Amino acid sequence: MTGMPSCSALPSPLGFDPRAWQLWGKADPARAVGGGPDWHPLLCHVLDVVACAERLLLHVRPDRLDAMAASVALPREAALPWILFFVALHDLGKATPPFQIKVPGRVNALRALGLDFPERDEPHGSLSAVLTTRALTEHGVPPRLARWVARSVGAHHGEFASLGKLGHLEQQKGILLPVYAGKEPLWDLLRTHLVQALAGACGVSSSMPRPALPPAIAMRHAFVADLAGLTTVADWLGSNAEVFKYVEPPASPADYLALARARAVQALDDAGWRRPPQPPIRTFRELFGNDPWPLHEAVETIIPALRGPSLVVIEAPMGEGKTEAALTIFDALAARGGTGLYFALPTQATSNQIFGRVERFIRAAFPGETHGLHLVHGDAGLSERYDGLKERAFTMRSINGVARGKDGPVADAWFARSKRALLAPLAVGTVDQALLGVLGVRHGFLRLHGLAGKVVVVDEVHAYDTYTSELLDRLLSWLGALGATVVLLSATLPAARRDALVRAFGAAPAAPATYPRITVATEGASFSTSFPARRAPIPVSLIWQSASAVPERLVEALTGGGCAVWIVNTVRRAQQTYLALRALRDRRLLPPDLDLGLLHARFPFDTRAARERAAEESFGPGEAKRPRAALLVGTQVLEQSLDLDFDLMITELAPIDLVLQRAGRLHRHARKNQRPPAVQRPALWIVRPEGDERPEGPAFGASALIYAESILLRSWLSLRNTTEIVLPSDIEPLIESVYGGTAPVASPELATRLTQLDRDSKEREHDEGNQARAIELAAPDADDPFDGLARVVEDEDPSLHRSLRAKTRLGEPSIDVVPVLDRGGRVVLAGAPDVEIDLETREPLPRRSVVAAARQAVGITHRGVVAALLYERVPPSFEASGHLRFHRVLRLDDAGRAMVAGILLTLDPELGLVVGSLDTPDDSAP
Structure with missing residues (x-):
């Protein structure tokens, strides 16, 4: 191991007190069955954890070693012993009476050594934070860095000790009160011997250069979160008693460390820790086997500019290949030593769909290799595809990406828990799972550690309200500090929102190129470049229809066949619309062979999944199962989650970006079979809202319970006199007319109503932003983002009061x-x-x-x-x-x-x- 003495060169500290071996770190009476010990020495457990951390840094996540070394201003060879020493001290608080008294069978033996047990309880993580501060300063670590490191490694059970808590535990700076530390001097002596033994085992000596406090505040706090994550992962791995079997006190720390290192290899292998993909540098054509579209060519030109943490915002019409563009960026950065991918989607349904695409990509892009791929959301365990990857993992054990017996993606069970899933090198899931990293949840920092250095893709980035957008902005600031490259995808992103995202990443917004475009932010600056759409402009007829007239018009439109969709804004309206259409078909007022379907979010999970599969088979890019005549009624689930192509679309009025998203499902694919004559030209019918003839404008009914009424009214104003929209050239002007406030206002009554609705909307947005800021982690450049961070008992329990829950969405x-x-x-x-x-x-x-x-x-x-x-x-x-x-x-x-x-x-x-x-x-x- 570079920069660290060999095991044989690690002598025990002079005068090491063997009584230190008697302090226990793990205990389980069941382990005594068969004659083995029922407790594991504290020093042995800590060396188990050190060995796991070393294995992670050198063989799985060397990027984290490089990042941490840069943070403390040391070369990696000099930084490694210090980082391992930091991790080693995470359980120093176990060498105290409140912890050692927890196993009654050990108390008498420890009393016999001369140790006392004051009756005062305190979690050992916070005790470690105090004791570690003192231990590090005695080894020459700057006091401020020592305190940050101590709080970081002491947080391995899920939360950072507040400064107030540490002050309560301390007699003076770095010295624990006797009621916690023990009154007998032997306690302090044994802790001193433990610290000396760990320093020697980790390779820390008096002749080594000392780490420095990171000069930039954001770098310091990113280091703290990263180190807390590394410590937690190593502690979990090192606590696997099936691998790290309990032992009697060994001859020396050096002897045991050799055994711990061998066991660490097995522990990481059994858990499925694999190094992320490291492909050769290759072109889009080499990666996908197809010619690149203009977006992909543009992406290849900006990749050389992605040096260090970067933000890439891709704004392109629906169907331009944004997913492939994001995967191209991942592959290019993986070739440079990148550490993995998290693909974040707005819903579980979109996550499930992209999970399948990413699985196929990994299988094709890395033949002969085995890589861990996980699905990350609350219902991931119900995915048959994900279950299949779990089954494959049982028969495969690899840590260097070389398959044994089979190749392709696998899902090792160790990562399947929600807190661990983002640690996997490759994962697809909801954006909520990443947002939990900046909320006051236990082990939130673990999610940040898992995302550090990766390519993090956030799709449909326009789809979030003010509350969730505030959380996303905060996540971007942390991801930038942690060295991640973030790729944001959208077809309909307002300019103001794009600029806010760039600023959140720490860069000044650039003047935008024409749409479609790519915006890149790196090293505090940004630039924008344009590219042509892959398809010629598509004119879409826009026709306003009354709800009562739609069925009769459908008869005319679908007489010769065709596949239509009717999208409404509520489940109730979808059910009512479906029943009305079914009655008309039963009365033969609609073609009797019309294939009528319904899809919304209030079906049982299995039923909805089956209906989604059926919809993709019927209305996807293929021809074999496309019906002659069909009408699918659905809700917003049809906007984003499925790759569907319709000949005709009917929609209720929605915010302009969502209307355009829906229109993106019109004539989406080039078809081998010609579309029926009446629907050869794409047409979007918008159902007239009630009262659209009134001077003050229409009422929006239940739609106003879902969408901001001011945006609905502005969207209506932008579209009401429109007879045709051209995709993609009209996307940006329409988006800005609504979100930039340029939609024409036709009457004083409308102007008055819109002014009041805008005022209400701004107040609501202000309130939502404040709600998010009240529960989110402070920015990485804040004075102390971890102090006083609220601890949430359960982030999923719906019965808890909202103030106690970690919410990534309002509603x-x-x-x-x-x-x-x-x-x-x-x-x-x-x-x-x-x-x-x-x-x-x-x-x-x-x-x-x-x-x-x-x-x-x-x-x-x-x-x-x-x-x-x-x-x-x-x-x-x-x-x-x-x-x-x-x-x-x-x-x-x-x-x-x-x-x-x-x-x-x-x-x-x-x-x-x-x-x-x-x-x-x-x-x-x-």
Whole structure:
């Protein structure tokens, strides 16, 4: 190992007191079965962790070693011993009475040595933070750096000790109060011997150069978060008692370190720690086997400018190949030694879709290699594709990317937990998982450590409200400080938002090139470059239709066949529209062979997944299963999550960017079979909102509960006199007319209404921004972003008050329910009646039952229903399951109905979950 003495060259410290071996670090009475020890010496455990950290830094994440070395102004060879020494001190707080008293069987033996046990409890992480400060300053580390390092390594159980907490524990700077440190001088003597032994084992000597406090504040705090993450990961790996078996006190620390290093190789191998891909430098054509489109050619020209942490904002129309562009950037930076990829999407559905594309990409781009790939969101465990990668991992063990028996992506179980998933070299998931890194959640810094140095792609970056956008801005500032390259993708990004994202990354916005464009920010500056769209401009006819006239016009449009879609803004409206169309088809007022479908988010998980697959088969780029005549009714799930191509589109009015996103599903693919005559020209029908003839403009009904009414009104003003939009040339002008405030206002009444709506919107945005700032991690250049950071008990539990939850989105509260039926005292799943569920057992349910129940779950957002269900207890068997622990049960009668808080809920196989009656209009519930 470069820069570190060999094991044989590590003598024990002069006069090492063997009594120090008697302090325990891990204990488990079950380990005594078979005659083995039931406790593991503290010094041995810490060396286990050191060995894991060393293995991670040298063989898996050398980029983190380089980054940390730069932060403390040392070359990597000189920095490594210090970083390992920092990690080694993470459990120094275990060498105290409050910890050592936790195993009664050890107390008598330690008392016999002359140690006392004052009755005062305190977590050992905060005790470590105090003791480590003193230990490091005694070894020549600058006091301010010593305090930062001590707080960092002491946070390995999930939270940083506040300065107030440390002041409470200290007698004076760096000296622990006797009630925590022990009154007998022997405690301090043994800790001194432990520190000396660890310094020697890590290669720290008096002749070595000392680390320096990072000069830039953001660099300092990035180092602190990074080191906390490294320490936590190494501690988790080093605590695997199946690999690091308990031992009797060994002859010397050096002897044991040799054993720990060998075990660390196995521990990382068993967990599936693989070095990220390191491809050769290659072109787009070599990578994908196809000629590049203009966007991809433009990306290849800007890649040389990506030196160090960079931000790349790609603004391009739908269907331009933005996903491939992002993967091209990842591959190029991986060839330079990059450390991995996280592809972040706005929804679980989009995550699932991109996960499949990334899996295929990894398999094709790295033949003969094995790489870890994970799906990261709350329902990832329900993905059959992800399950398949987990199964493959059982038969594959590799740490250097060389396959054994098979190749391709795998998903090792160690990374499958939510806190660990972002540590995997390659992952796809929701943006929320990354945003948790800047919220007050336990181990939030671990997510930042996992993303450090990677390529982080955020798709559909326009799709977030003010609250989530504030969190995203804060995440960008941390990712820049941690050396990541961030790629943001959007077709419809307002100019003001683009500039805000560039500033959040720490650069001054550049004058924008013409759309479509790429904006690059690096080293505090930015530039913008344009490229041509790959397709000729597409004129789309824009026709305003009354809702009542749409069916008759559909008959005309689809007589000769064609595939149409009708997108509405609420689930309730989708269900009502589908029922009305079905009745018309049954009366033969619509073609009797019309394939009528419905897709929204209130179907059970399995049903929605099946309907999504069917939609992609019918309306995707292929021809084999495309129906002659079809009409799909759906909600916003059709905007982003699926690769669909329609001949005709009907939509309710929505914000202009979403209208354009929807229009991007019109004539999306070149088709081998000619489109039917009546729909050969793309047409977008917009349903007229009620009252659009009024001087003050239309009412927007339930749509105003979902979207800002001011944006709806501005979108209406921008489109109301338009008969044609040209894609992509009209995208930017339309976006700026709404979000830049240039839409024409036709009457004083409209102007008055719009002024008031804008005022309301600004107040709401200000409030949302304040809510986000109240719970987010401070910026990396703040004085102390970690001090007083709120600790959240559970970031997923819907029953906790909003102020106690880590929320990455605002909006109405929601809850997941599992619909069940009572069959003579037996409880079965409503959607899978062959699966019986024992709700009252406190034993974990069989995995088959858990997965079946989770796949039948339905999300509900109706405020009254959610409030009532939160008072329902979680069944004991659900509490024992990670998938189901916050779900409630919805008990249905034989007709699929239940009454909750006076509201009728009906699970209909065709309509999904219906809230209330669809016979009466109700704009208060989406």
